[in-house]
Amino acid sequence: MGPAGLEYLAMVDHLLIKQQVEMLEIFTGWESANKYRVFNTLGQDVFFAREDNDCCTRMCCGPGRPFEMNIVDNIGREIIHIVRPLRCQACCFPCCLQELEIQSPPGQVIKTLTMIMMMMMMIMMIFR
Secondary structure, eight states: OOOOTTTGGGGGOOOOOOOOOOOHHHHHHOOOOOHHHEEETTTTEEEEEEOOOOHHHHHGGGGGGOOOEEEEETTTTTEEEEEEEEOOOTTTTTGGGGGGEEEESSTEEEEEEEEEEEEEEEEEEOOO
């Protein structure tokens, strides 16, 4: 048995993640905090995810920005917490590649994804 709240994931073979479109972002180009809905194969809402960072970070750091993401179930319980610190995205700095920490319950690390460089290619490795 895994962390509380993740039992549902043992019963599904895949999920669909859809980013919610912000009209303000479309018309102004002003980056807003990303929000996602997670559906099962029947199209039912399973989880909701929301990026947590400030406007200045989103505008200045772009896709390499640091963030925290809260993933909650349909009753609002935080099931998964994801933390990605600010790191350099350039391959010329292999000591500063992206890293992502997955926590469940929040505060307890269950996995770490680390970008590594292998034969001039960037790949993500999963570590405990």
